[in-house]
Amino acid sequence: MRGPDRARNPTTEEELRAATLGGPTELNGPIVLSPSDPAWPVQFAREEAKLRAALGGRALAVEHVGSTSVPGLVAKPILDLVLAVADSADEAAYVPALEAAGYRLLIREPAWEEHRLLTGRQPDVNLHVFSAGAREITLMLRMRDWLRANAADRALYAATKQALAARTWKYVQHYADAKTTVISEILARAEAAAPSPGEGAARAGR
DSSP, X not given: OOOTHHHHSOOXXXXXXXHBTTOOOOOOBOOOOBOOOTHHHHHHHHHHHHHHHHHGGGOXXXXXXXXXGSTTOOBOSOEEEEEEESXXXXXXXXXXXXXXXXXXXXXXXXXXXXXXXXXXXXXXXXXXXXXXXXXXHHHHHHHHHHHHHOXXXXXXXXXXXXXXXXXXXXXXXHHHHHTHHXXXXXXXXXXXXXXXXXXXXXXXXX
16 A cells, blocks of 8 residues: 555565565465455454563554455455554564564565564464554555445455456565555545544534
């Protein structure tokens, strides 16, 4: 979700190498998507408990995002989680504790809201870390909630993912980049349908 330009101008190899500790892993093949699995929310609950045990109050928010968080949507069988901390650039405040819990720091992107990505295994996890209040957290949650509630856009997103997944990709990131146009379209509809702050307050007071 880094802007629709990523579909036309995918992340370069230089950018991938600069962001990925140890360098990016080549796929050179299609993306494997799995049918929606009722085990995914159960796995998320276990990962959330593990994260909160590792970080305590430093875990300001833990959310299940991405396609595995949307019932009925095909997805890569990798859980996407978003973790909000006080300052994602302050790796010393949370990375050692997460590494002790079995996660591995893989990606560091200071220019993208100080994003950090850690990975986990059994189940496979992509743990996205941002500072609390980061706009990207809002976008991830808005996309998730809209797809959960909107069957038409859920079907559109699934069809787009399946068409793109069938292609050959050198890097998984390029598949992700190719989805940004449809993601931006869906987010625009979700944004248009969201109540204004004043309207939301009025409804809450009824």
